[in-house]
Amino acid sequence: MKAVTGIPVLDEVVEEFPESKTLTYWIDPEVEGNAFAMQTIYTNLERGFKCAYVTVTISPESVISEFEEFGWEVKEFENFEIVDLYSSYVGFPSKCKYNANPINLEEVEVLMKKVLEKFDIVFLPASSIIDVCGEEALRCIKDWCSLAKSIGKRVVLSFVAWPYSKEVKDGIIEISNALVKVGGIHHRVILGYYYGLVKADWKNVKSRAILFKLVRPGGVRAYIPKILVTGPYNAGKSSFVHAISNRAVSVDRLGTTVALDHGHLEYKGFSIDLFGTPGQERFDPILRMLGKEALGVILVVDSTKPETFPRAKQMLESVTHFGLPYVVAANKQDLPNALPPEEIKRRMVLPNDVPVIPISAVKGEGVYKVIDALLDLLIWREGEDELEI
Amino acid sequence: MNMVEQKYQLIPGVELRKGSNVMIYGPTFSGKAMFAKSTFRKLINSNYGGIYVLTRETAEQLIEWLGNDYNPNKVKIIDCVTKSMTGEAKDTASIKRVTVMDLTGISAKISKFFEEFWRSGVKDVILVFDSLSTLLMYLNIQTVFRFLHILTGRVKMTGAIAFYIVEEGMHDEKTIVTLKQLFNGMIEFKEENGKKYVRFVSSLVKTEWFEIVVDENSVVIA
Incomplete structure (x- = not known):
């Protein structure tokens, strides 16, 4: 079985975590990013790899407890060991088989050699090691990564990007075969979190940014905060939201939506909230308000009623003037007089690059292709979300 | 310019702007911690959100001291x-527990609390860090400086007011000089002939020494 990162979306991009490679999570100091390495380790424990987790600033008991918070019972795995560089440092006796005092780098080097030889995947908290042992510890980290490379082992590094010297930062970049940036959306406070692949030397891939939240239990979950589902009256928005959601509610009166549809979807590692708006014009203020907070829009149109297309265009314009990406779901394709997607695109005078996806919401046909198309626009749009360290 | 309201100022003539990072410096038992606590209490009772980072007492001890003034919606604690003692302690929405060497955990949790206050409409926040001296027992000054560089920048960005307690006599002069670079000023305490005093020092202001009286709940100018 091949090793993987265990991180949603990332594994679809890099496909595997090959042997002899160092994977680095480059973490914003204000972002809780430890879960990334923990998720990589746990995923590979489940796959049968022998994994070691080095701790320097947190007690081994706390490490176990942090894994458990995410629902990862590492204690149950015989192929898991904690390498304790914490207890001796703070003056406690260590209960771990593998332990050393990080003040004595020579002792740590001997220990790490043993660990790398015995385990398939080793986690190293690079920045914590540098914090405790000084910047000279970078040389040791480089040596351990070189050793891992020469004997076919894998190293997972977490590097919290405090304002270290350029030499330290360049050194970490140099030893990393793959770099994943874990960052925050900085405003006066940090409003959201993202990760993205900066490089992977075994795959020719572009940088991409993915929003995430930490779920306890669950771990790193890619998510899209809010997708707006809009469209004219009776186009099938509620049917679409219900067809695609793991759970959904609607506020209806006389069979049509008078407030909101809300659905939640877990799909391809994403956690997606869908908000369906009423189609009547009197609800347009709600539409504009939701549009300000949404990240993407799905416009549902009735393929059998071209006379509603001008209203559909009007609704689209009121929510997309902030530059939101959108896709069109051409609904009711199961009916005999449905217009094909290309004809709908022509009649609505939509740009060529706007996806128009044929669906039947009541039959659940094609609905996931709509989500796929929007994810492509939001997450994978080339030339955007370029990540740099 | 936003100021801390006059009635909450301990030291006459000193106006703390939002976004200020202030060191509280003095010998043991000189009233530093009580000054920080009582200022914290006054401000949370004045619609500030409060974040308290504790390295010398537990969250429960602070909550007991705050008594009826404790409101988990307004007081967030990083214990x-x-x-560090038990290894196993559950977090709550308003109390997060980390080990004292886990600067990443402390930083991320402070940042999360700032975000929560921001999203709930609380724009004025006081942060107390008690104390930097504990961090410096375990970590070198370069590491602590890097951590504070990020934290003081966030305090400035959010417009909060932050106090950082440092024990006099525990650190060499170079360490204190390094730390001072990060702060807008220093509230300095001293004890002479059985009496306690406080003053404020910054690059622009240096007040006289004011005699203070410290009890279990407050610090007041004598």
């Missing part, structure tokens, strides 16, 4: 003591 760096309990987990």
Whole structure:
């Protein structure tokens, strides 16, 4: 079985975590990013790899407890060991088989050699090691990564990007075969979190940014905060939201939506909230308000009623003037007089690059292709979300 | 310019702007911690959100001291003591527990609390860090400086007011000089002939020494 990162979306991009490679999570100091390495380790424990987790600033008991918070019972795995560089440092006796005092780098080097030889995947908290042992510890980290490379082992590094010297930062970049940036959306406070692949030397891939939240239990979950589902009256928005959601509610009166549809979807590692708006014009203020907070829009149109297309265009314009990406779901394709997607695109005078996806919401046909198309626009749009360290 | 309201000022003539990072410096038992606590209490009772980072007492001890003034919606605590002792301590929405060496955990949790206050409409926040001296027992000054560089920048960005307690006599002069670079000023305490005093020092202001009286709940100018 091949090793993987265990991180949603990332594994679809890099496909595997090959042997002899160092994977680095480059973490914003204000972002809780430890879960990334923990998720990589746990995923590979489940796959049968022998994994070691080095701790320097947190007690081994706390490490176990942090894994458990995410629902990862590492204690149950015989192929898991904690390498304790914490207890001796703070003056406690260590209960771990593998332990050393990080003040004595020579002792740590001997220990790490043993660990790398015995385990398939080793986690190293690079920045914590540098914090405790000084910047000279970078040389040791480089040596351990070189050793891992020469004997076919894998190293997972977490590097919290405090304002270290350029030499330290360049050194970490140099030893990393793959770099994943874990960052925050900085405003006066940090409003959201993202990760993205900066490089992977075994795959020719572009940088991409993915929003995430930490779920306890669950771990790193890619998510899209809010997708707006809009469209004219009776186009099938509620049917679409219900067809695609793991759970959904609607506020209806006389069979049509008078407030909101809300659905939640877990799909391809994403956690997606869908908000369906009423189609009547009197609800347009709600539409504009939701549009300000949404990240993407799905416009549902009735393929059998071209006379509603001008209203559909009007609704689209009121929510997309902030530059939101959108896709069109051409609904009711199961009916005999449905217009094909290309004809709908022509009649609505939509740009060529706007996806128009044929669906039947009541039959659940094609609905996931709509989500796929929007994810492509939001997450994978080339030339955007370029990540740099 | 936003100021802390006059009635909450301990030291006459000193106006703390939003976004200020202030060191509280003095010998043991000179009233530093009580000054920080009582200022914290006054401000949370004045619609500030409060974040308290504890390295010398537990969250429960602070909550007991706050008594009826404790409101988990307005007081967020980062307890760096309990987990270091027991290894196992559950977090709540308003109390997060980390080990004192886990600067990443402390930083991320402070940042999360700032975000929560921001999203709930609380724009004025006081942060107390008690104390930097504990961090410096375990970590070198370069590491602590890097951590504070990020934290003081966030305080400035959010417009909060932050106090950082440092024990006099525990650190060499170079360490204190390095730390001072990060702060807008220093509230300095001293004890002479059985009496306690306080003053404020910054690059622009240096007040006279004011005699203070410290009890279990407050610090007041004598």
